[in-house]
Amino acid sequence: MYDLRNVTKRYTRGKDTVHALDGIDLSIGDGDRLVIEGPTGGGKSTLLQMLGGLDRPTEGEVILDGTDLAGLPEARLTKVRSESIGFVFQTFNLIPTLTAQENVETALVPLGIKAGERRERAAEALDSVGLGERLTHLPSEMSGGQQQRVAIARAFVKRPKVLLADEPTGNLDESMRDEIMDVLERLWKEHGLTFIMVTHDSAIAKKAPRLATIRKGRITVEENAGA
Template sequence: MYELRNVTKRYTRGKETVHALDGVDLTISDGDRLVIQGPTGGGKSTLLQMLGGLDKPTEGEVVLDGTDLARLSESRLTDVRSENIGFVFQSFNLIPTLTAQENVETALVPLGAKPRDRRDRAAEALRSVGLGERLAHLPSEMSGGQQQRVAIARALVKQPKVLLADEPTGNLDESMRDEIMDVLERMWKELGLTFIMVTHDSAIAKKAPRVATIRKGKITVKENTAP
């Protein structure tokens, strides 16, 4: 479970101090699915970076399962990310010279998995997202939707507790968007993940159980009663 307490993040922009996050309190339970929305520059990605241990707050606590990420050393944060948190980004972030299977295997290298185990687990992860026939394909040989599926497989192959997604459908057309959301929602249910996603897409937000809106560093959370 996440517990954010009075999380503040300030940046200096010239002579101006920007409050990307301003005293944010937020609880996210195990297995929760939360969508984060808000205007550009409102603090959405900053919040996701805090949850992923990619950035630290100026003030406050970001507690994951009893551990305050803000107080960990960089090496320990790297371990937490490698073991517990999967990331999916808008730009896929695949290595162009590696096959789909090799791209997925990269997530297992920091965990010390043996080569045979890495290959087997990567192949199974790709099959789980519908790419069992694309193991040997390079990113350039796949569509945008297929590349994002590879990125999802890479995020999930290490069996994380948390999946963080930053605009994962932002580069996709509507049909591809729906396919990727189907994959993400199925993985959330099957694996019991805590799934937190930043999106500007209101159609996606309407289907989420909880929606957090950030404006000028402040957050409001509502339960979504839509079917």
């Protein structure tokens, strides 16, 4: 699935050079569930952006199924993101003027899927996250937890190979956090995809079957940590 080789990301901040990632080597297999944790500013979200093709490394290779994302032209990289990678973010990123169903359908538009099939697949995806009766609700008419479920449905509706989640429970209370994690883990098992999640929540990190810790741009990986 993923093979990262000497992935380095440097930023210039004033007169200083910041190493967000400093020579990361990491392999992630098909169907793996990896949790990435570490202090704020340690590089964990930068790593997730590399995995999703949302940013490119200064040096190194980010290989997904034999293709180096870092070297792809932007048009091909956009196609890989649209077809193969689902994203869930802390801030939901729903379009406020669209219903839940319409928000989920937006993930299918770049794939050229016809309107009727988009509606059908969006309804099925929302039903799979427990929102089958909220298809016509706007984001403002839903709780934070419900909005995150819409975002999860949007990520899964295109049937990706990879799900990347950046602090998906960061804006939720503890009980809602557990519900969202239950949904994500159930869908990961049902769909057999690769699930990579960034979190600052130690309770989630302790349950990870594989845990990567990033500090000052360097990574360590523990197998079966807390699982």
